[in-house]
Amino acid sequence: MRKTTxxxxxxxxxAGKTGSWRLKRPVIDDSKCIKCLICWIHCPDGTIxxxxxxxxYVDYEYCKGCGVCANECPVKAIKMxxxx
Amino acid sequence: MSLxxxxxxxxxxxxxxxxxxxxxxxxxxxxxxxxxxxxNMILVIPASCATIIQGAFPKTSLTVPLINVPFAxxxxxxxxxxxxxxxxxxxxxxxxxxxDGGTGDIGxxxxxxxxxxxxxxxxxxxxNEGYENTGIQRSCSTPYGAWTTTTIKxxxxxxxDIPSIIAAHGVPYVATASVSxxxxxxxxxxxxxxIRGLKYIHLHAPCPTGWRxxxxxxxxxxxxxxxxGTWILYEIEYGSFRLTGPxxxxxxxxxxKQVEEYLKAQGRFKHLNNEMIKRIKEEVESKWxxxxxxxxxxxxxxxx
Amino acid sequence: xxxxxxxxHSAAFGALLSRVNFVAAYPITPQTQIIExxxxxxxxxxxxxxxxxxxxxxxxxxxxxxASATGARAFTASSSHGLIYMAEMTFWASASRLPIVxxxxxxxxxxxxxxxxxxxxxxxxxxAGWVQIFVENNQEVLDSVIQAYRIAEDERVLLPVMIxxxxxxxxxxxxxxxxxxxxxxxxxxxxxxxxxYLLSPENPFTFxxxxxxxxxxxxxxxxxxxxxxxxxxxxEVDKKWEALFGRSYGGLLxxxxxxxxxxxxxxxxxxxxxxxxxxxxxxxxxxKAGVLRVRVIRPFPSEEVRDVLSRVKxxxxxDRNLSPGSGGILVSEVKNALYGLRSKPFVKGYILxxxxxxVTVEDYQAxxxxxLKSYEEGDDRADWVNLNLEVLDR
Numbered sequence: 156m157r158k159t160t161x162x163x164x165x166x167x168x169x170a171g172k173t174g175s176w177r178l179k180r181p182v183i184d185d186s187k188c189i190k191c192l193i194c195w196i197h198c199p200d201g202t203i204x205x206x207x208x209x210x211x212y213v214d215y216e217y218c219k220g221c222g223v224c225a226n227e228c229p230v231k232a233i234k235m236x237x238x239x
Numbered sequence: 240m241s242l243x244x245x246x247x248x249x250x251x252x253x254x255x256x257x258x259x260x261x262x263x264x265x266x267x268x269x270x271x272x273x274x275x276x277x278x279n280m281i282l283v284i285p286a287s288c289a290t291i292i293q294g295a296f297p298k299t300s301l302t303v304p305l306i307n308v309p310f311a312x313x314x315x316x317x318x319x320x321x322x323x324x325x326x327x328x329x330x331x332x333x334x335x336x337x338x339d340g341g342t343g344d345i346g347x348x349x350x351x352x353x354x355x356x357x358x359x360x361x362x363x364x365x366x367n368e369g370y371e372n373t374g375i376q377r378s379c380s381t382p383y384g385a386w387t388t389t390t391i392k393x394x395x396x397x398x399x400d401i402p403s404i405i406a407a408h409g410v411p412y413v414a415t416a417s418v419s420x421x422x423x424x425x426x427x428x429x430x431x432x433x434i435r436g437l438k439y440i441h442l443h444a445p446c447p448t449g450w451r452x453x454x455x456x457x458x459x460x461x462x463x464x465x466x467x468g469t470w471i472l473y474e475i476e477y478g479s480f481r482l483t484g485p486x487x488x489x490x491x492x493x494x495x496k497q498v499e500e501y502l503k504a505q506g507r508f509k510h511l512n513n514e515m516i517k518r519i520k521e522e523v524e525s526k527w528x529x530x531x532x533x534x535x536x537x538x539x540x541x542x543x
Numbered sequence: 544x545x546x547x548x549x550x551x552h553s554a555a556f557g558a559l560l561s562r563v564n565f566v567a568a569y570p571i572t573p574q575t576q577i578i579e580x581x582x583x584x585x586x587x588x589x590x591x592x593x594x595x596x597x598x599x600x601x602x603x604x605x606x607x608x609x610a611s612a613t614g615a616r617a618f619t620a621s622s623s624h625g626l627i628y629m630a631e632m633t634f635w636a637s638a639s640r641l642p643i644v645x646x647x648x649x650x651x652x653x654x655x656x657x658x659x660x661x662x663x664x665x666x667x668x669x670x671a672g673w674v675q676i677f678v679e680n681n682q683e684v685l686d687s688v689i690q691a692y693r694i695a696e697d698e699r700v701l702l703p704v705m706i707x708x709x710x711x712x713x714x715x716x717x718x719x720x721x722x723x724x725x726x727x728x729x730x731x732x733x734x735x736x737x738x739x740y741l742l743s744p745e746n747p748f749t750f751x752x753x754x755x756x757x758x759x760x761x762x763x764x765x766x767x768x769x770x771x772x773x774x775x776x777x778x779e780v781d782k783k784w785e786a787l788f789g790r791s792y793g794g795l796l797x798x799x800x801x802x803x804x805x806x807x808x809x810x811x812x813x814x815x816x817x818x819x820x821x822x823x824x825x826x827x828x829x830x831k832a833g834v835l836r837v838r839v840i841r842p843f844p845s846e847e848v849r850d851v852l853s854r855v856k857x858x859x860x861x862d863r864n865l866s867p868g869s870g871g872i873l874v875s876e877v878k879n880a881l882y883g884l885r886s887k888p889f890v891k892g893y894i895l896x897x898x899x900x901x902v903t904v905e906d907y908q909a910x911x912x913x914x915l916k917s918y919e920e921g922d923d924r925a926d927w928v929n930l931n932l933e934v935l936d937r
Contacts, residue, residue, distance in 0.1 A: 158297065159701075159765040160640045160739055163749040165302040168256030169294025176261065192244040196421050197458050199259060199266035201251040209245060214255060221261030221447075222455025235455070281613070281742050296758055299749035304742050306612055307751035308605070309635055315602035319567060319609025319617070320742060322593040326564055326615065331744050349605065352598030 168217065173200070177220030179235040181213055187232035194224035194233060242422045248274040257300035259292045262454030264444035264461070266292055267418040268365045269301070269336065275428035278303050280334045280361075281324070283317045285346060286310040287338035288372040289365070311345045313337045314353035317360040325359070332361055332432045339366040339380035343401040354408035354437045361431045361438045364401065367446035375449040383522065384515045386507040387449075393510060397522060402441045406475050411436040414474035414483075417443040419461030423472060423484045430474075443470045451506025460504050468495040468523050471530060480537035482530070490531060498523055548720040550713030553681040554646040554706065555580035556720075557688025558618045559590050560728040561644075565615035567595040567606030571625040572658045573710045574648040578620055600625040604632035604643075611641040612750065613742045616692065616735045619643070622710065623650035623664045630668060636703050637672030638766055639751065640739045642695030643703040644688060645673075648714040649812075651898045659899010660710040662812065662864040666840065666872045672766055674704040674773045675840040677811040681718040683792055684708050686784060689723075693732055693780050699772040701739045707840075709813040710899065723788055731787055770842045777839060795844035797836035800826070801851050804833030806915050809852075809860045809877055811837050814902055818861070821907030832911050837873065845880035852881060857889045857918040859910050863896040870894065870925045889918040895928035902928065 183194075190209040202218040203211050225233040252273025259266040265288045272280075282305040284290055290307055293299045308316045313335045321333040337346060342364040350362060369387050370376040377387040379399035386393055406413040411434050416424040424442060431438035445460040447453065452460055464470035465485055472486040482490070489495050498520045502508040511519075548556065554577045558566070566585070568578035584590035593610070597603045600621050607617040621629060626647055636643055651661035662677075669675060674694060678684050684706065691704040708714055740750065754762065774795060781794040799819050801807055808818045815836040822832035835851055837844070852858055862871025869875065874892035881887050891914050896902040906928055917923065 158762075159769070160638075161296050161751045161754060161762060162740055163293070163296045163299040163752050165254060165300070165747055165749075166294075166298040167254045167300075169254075169298045169300045170256055170258040173256045196244050196247070196271075197267065197418075199261075199263045199270065199457075200257065201253060201255045201270055205249055217255035219261040221263075221457075222453070223262055223457055226455040227458050278747075279744060281744070283609075290752065293749055293752040295753045295755050299752055301749055302747050304744060304746055305749040306609070306742060307749070308608070309631055311601060312605035312608075312632060315567075315597060315605035316609035318595055318597075318602075319565070319606035319611075319615075320613045321609075322595060322606075323565060323610040323613035323615040326593050327613075329743070348599060349602050352602055355598070356595065358595075 172216055173219050174216045177218065177238050179220045179222065179237055180215065181218065181220065181222070181224050181233050182236050183211060183213065184232045184234070185210060187230050189230055191229060193227050193229060197223050197227050199223065242426055244422065247425070248277055250278065252278045252302050254300045254302065257292050258294050259288070260448045260454070262447045262457040263288070264367065264418040264446060264457050265289050265365050268363070268442050268444060271421050271424055272334065272336065272363065272428060273303065275425040276332060276432060280332045281306070281320055283308055283313050283320065283333065283335045285313040285337050285341040287341050288367070289336050289338070291372060310341055312349055313341060313346055314349040314358070314360070314362060318353050318356070318358040321359045333359070334361045334363060336363050336365060338372070339364060339368060340370045340378040343379040343399045350405070351408065354405055354410050357410070357436045359435055361428065361440070363440045363442055365442045365444040367444045367449055369449050371446050371449040384508060384511055384519060386510060393515065402439065405439040410439060411477055412438040412474070414439070415441045415443070415470070415472055417461045417465055417470060417472060419458045419465065420472065420484050427474060449507070452504055456504065463496065463501040463504055466496045467498045467501040468527060469498055469501050471526065473530070480533035482534060490527065490534065492527070544722045545719055546722055547717045548681055549576060549715055549717050550681045550684050550708045551576035551648060551715065552580050553684040553720050554620065554688055554708070555584065556722055557685040559584050560723065560725060561616065561689050561692045561732060563590070563616050563618040564592045565607065565610040565617040566592055566619065567597050567603045567610070567617070568619050569597050569600045569603045569621070569625060571622050573650055573714045574620045574622045574646070577646055577648070600629040601632055604629040604636055607643045608632065608636050608639060608641055611643050612639065612740070614735060614737060617643045618645070620646040620648070622648045623652055626664045626668065627652065630671065633668055633671045633673065640701045640769070641703055642692065642701060644691040644695060644706065645703065646688065646706045646708065648710050649707050650710040657898040658710065660712055660863065661897050661899065662707065665705060665707045666864050669841050672702070672770065673841060674700070674702055674770060675707065676704065676838055677707040677840060678713070679797065679813055679815050679836060681713060681720050682790070684713065685720055685722065686788070686790060689728055689732060690780050690784055694773060694776050696735060697776045698738055700769055700776050702769050702773065707812065712813045727787060731783065774842050774844060792838060795839045795847050796851065797838055798851055799834040799836070801833040801835055801855070803831055804855055805831040806857045806859065806911055807833040807835050807852065807855045808907060808910060809835045809837060809858060809873065811840065811873060812863070814863065814896065817902065817904045818907045820904045821911060824904070824908060825911050830911065830915070840876070843876050843880065848877060848880045849884060852888050853884055855888045857914045859891050859893055859914040861893045861895055861910065865894060865897060889923060891917050891923050892925040893928055894925060900929070
């Protein structure tokens with residue numbers, strides 16, 4: 156139905172594929188990860204995704220490469236790697 | 240037992256791919272707010288960074304009912320919503336998520352009115368210490384000495400103590416929080432949702448873009464603010480003052496990190512001379528003296 | 544039930560009968576009795592409503608926006624500086640498409656402070672996107688507030704409505720007013736629907752985030768269309784009201800002896816009554832005088848005004864308002880409406896009654912006569928009625 160006023164619906168990617176903003180990408184070393192979830196709670200973009208067993212992976216489609224996760228990981232399991 | 244990260248709601252109420260700067264504390268705040276209340280809220284957002292984070296019509300990055308409002312009006316709009324929900328016998332928290340400018344400058348009148356009338360709203364001020372959305376201009380919350388585009392030699396005035404102003408209205412709950420201490424913030428939001436009346440939470444939001452530090456340092460800078468005693472975590476519940484989080488152990492001056500560590504981490508303070516740094520440290524000291532008194536009164540259970 | 548009511552109290556009774564369930568208001572002379580009466584209604588249990596005694600007019604409209612977006616039937620009132628102070632929110636309310644009703648007891652703007660009757664305040668907001676209706680007497684105040692909700696909440700409109708009443712002449716002057724029964728009003732005005740949208744936990748939408756140039760113009764087109772739709776709705780509502788209550792105000796225009804008129808005064812508000820008396824006196828002298836009271840300023844009834852005035856030789860448009868540097872606001876709207884006519888009537892504008900200055904039946908007689916004389920002389924310059932600059936030499 157045609158809209159008559161400014162009502163918006165929820166959607167991912169309102170700024171497009173923000174993964175394209177990255178200069179560096181976070182790479183998680185699962186062998187070091189202690190599943191503390193500190194990276195997950197601090198991520199401003201919700202692009203650290205939890206698996207059922209509380210291990211984490213990165214949604215590279217939208218991750219902006221801010222580096223907060225890498226900076227906060229207590230066991231340095233996340234490294235920021237240059238994008239090609 | 241206190242809240243654990245792994246107990247938190249896994250659902251995202253702020254969807255990825257939003258327009259916030261990398262490392263944005265306002266985005267962090269919104270995300271945590273969603274998890275604190277399980278998305279059960281009507282959200283009121285005035286002109287601010289949080290407006291832009293939603294993206295452009297016809298899409299939005301928030302999954303909760305949200306009304307965007309003019310700059311000065313948040314607390315008044317929220318009052319109208321909350322009273323109407325009451326009329327409809329609907330028990331849904333009305334939450335304002337406003338910036339420091341929209342709270343302490345242009346929005347203060349409406350907030351003061353709502354506080355005085357005891358409107359049933361949760362008012363969260365996310366404080367990035369300036370008008371960051373419009374390009375880093377100075378606000379009442381910009382600290383003394385900070386560079387902004389309208390205080391290029393450093394702000395000559397000290398900041399407005401907004402939580403104290405609101406506490407002076409006699410509202411049932413006032414708290415400070417920090418994005419660097421997410422569980423403390425979530426606790427305070429949840430506590431607020433169980434109290435009737437005006438609940439005010441002042442959330443420290445270190446802004447990489449405005450404060451001039453690398454985007455990965457947002458949480459670290461916020462943590463330094465607390466551990467140096469520059470930002471104090473507390474709550475005032477029915478007039479009773481108590482420190483929370485790491486701030487509890489910082490009454491002892493020896494336990495606080497050097498304030499310089501916090502200042503050096505931010506480009507907006509790189510022009511400070513010794514005299515200015517001295518003044519900043521003195522202000523931190525005198526605030527802690529005040530807190531000492533408030534804590535003692537709080538322990539004795541005195542009410543405002 | 545017949546009661547002697549002031550214009551302000553008539554507005555309050557209108558809101559009461561409309562089953563308004565939300566009021567947010569801030570006092571300002573000469574509106575205060577509206578909000579005091581409503582407060583009394585709420586505190587004595589007569590009106591089941593939430594009443595927020597806000598700390599400013601800006602917050603009054605903001606609270607109404609919040610309430611209306613959440614499904615309440617919201618009402619407020621203001622005047623003069625209060626209205627201009629809430630101007631930002633007023634623009635916001637209409638583009639938010641919320642069916643709020645506001646009574647304005649029209650008062651002059653300062654400095655210097657003046658509490659007298661003047662229409663500049665409400666006319667300055669004719670661009671705010673509201674429906675604007677002006678009334679002539681207290682019965683019309685009461686009736687129009689109730690009608691306003693019917694208009695505002697109509698799905699073809701979904702806009703806020705302002706009811707303008709003259710300061711003191713209506714707001715503080717008592718007249719006999721027929722108060723309709725609640726049962727009859729309930730027949731006329733159904734409960735509020737959930738249009739255009741409802742803030743509620745079941746609806747996870749965002750209202751009013753950023754727009755791009757790609758959509759903003761189209762949204763504004765929708766807004767414009769809605770205001771224009773109000774024209775037909777106002778006419779329908781007038782007919783429905785007449786059927787139920789036996790009173791009609793003509794909808795968009797109140798035509799008094801215009802059909803065969805050679806000279807017509809165009810005006811808004813209570814002063815039109817004095818113009819009508821003057822017209823009667825002139826008719827006795829053989830001058831075919833008429834009065835066209837424009838009831839609706841927005842949407843401006845251009846076609847209807849054109850139809851009435853196309854047959855008239857000379858038109859006097861009286862403005863109890865001022866757009867400094869331009870002149871009267873009503874006269875510019877009227878001339879705009881007449882532009883398309885191949886053969887246009889002679890139009891002369893009159894500025895009068897600013898700052899609450901009295902305008903009498905004698906003044907209107909003089910205006911009719913002067914207009915005819917000016918028509919003969921071809922002098923269509925605007926006239927300031929009873930202007931006496933020597934008072935500034937004191």
